[in-house]
Amino acid sequence: MRFRNIVVLMMAVLALASCSALKKNSGKPDSDNASATIIGKKWQLIEIGGKAVSGQVNGRVPFLKLEEKSYSANGGCNGIGGELTFSTNGKIKFAQGMSTMMACPDMSIEQALSKALITADNYSLSNGILSLNKTKMAPLAKFKLMEEKQNLSGTWELDYISGPRIAFEGLYPNRKPTITFNIQDGKINGNSSCNNYNATFKTNDHQISFGPIMSTKMACEGNGEATFFSTLEKINTYDINENTLTFIMGDIAMMRFQRK
Structure with missing residues (x-):
């Protein structure tokens, strides 16, 4: 009888432990391990402030890309970037970063995206949709995964360079610099x-x-x-969005090219 009571007691303890584990794991979205799932991928902006976003803004696909400690984004005009911090329970913090300073016909999506990034304090991933949220309110922004085609091959023409006080047209009044990549040989050439x-x-x-x-x-x-040569020597990262190639130094977009 004594042995039977001990067995019953042990079974009750195990049952309680199982229930506790189930409670810990219940009710959580599939974003618990999302930081590993979403890092290193490009996410297309599809909704901001509850309103749908078109596939292209000013001829560019608006996106967000997350790394372990940094992020880069584009709302259809300027490159945006800065430091990023992941915490437990889906917490996230975007630090105000650097941005290029171009003016475009439609700046509304870029401005809304910049505000959403700084406001967001958590994220969730459900059915392939990445949402940035503020506490438990409605999502600030939603994104879907987009396939990246990081193909450097071919010729690109410069249309933006950071740093000089002279306007781009004044810096290159007659001919824009170009760069051609030969991937197989690991060489570039251009003018x-x-x-x-x-x-x-x-x-x-x-x-x-x-x-x-x-x-x-x-x-x-x-x-x-x-200016072209000195800037090119500082580049350490690149990104391709559709037919736009951006050269980056740290988290600052330094040069932008269009595929020819």
Whole structure:
């Protein structure tokens, strides 16, 4: 009888432990391990402030990309980026970061996305939809996973460069710089707006580095060529969105090219 009572007691303890475990795991969305699921992928913005977002804004696909400690985004105009912190229970914090300073016809989506990122304090992932939320209120923004085609091959033409005080058109009044990637040989060549040049390059995921740049020696007017070469040497990351190639230094978008 004594042994039977001990067995019954042990079974009761195990049952209570199982119920406790079930309670701990019940009611949680499939975003418990979402940080590993959502990192390193590009998410297309499909809803902001409860309103649907079109597939393209100013000719670009609005998106958000999350890394372990940083993020990058585009609301259809400027590149946005900054530090990112993940915490337990789906908590997330976007720090105000750097942005390019272009003006576009429709800035409303970009402004709304920037505000949503800074406001959000948690995220959830359900049925393939990533939501950024503030406490338990309605989602601030929703995203769907988009396939990235990170294909550097081909020729790209510069249409934005960060840093110089001279306007882009003044820096390159006659010819825009180009860059052509030969993926198989690991080489680039192009024109700086004045001289032809070539160099080697290496990539690792989204990281990129360039070898010494060699160019022809024709005399050039202005600072366009020098600005192009000096900026290219600082680049350590790249991103491709549709037909737009962005070169990044840290979390700052430094150069932008369009596929030719």
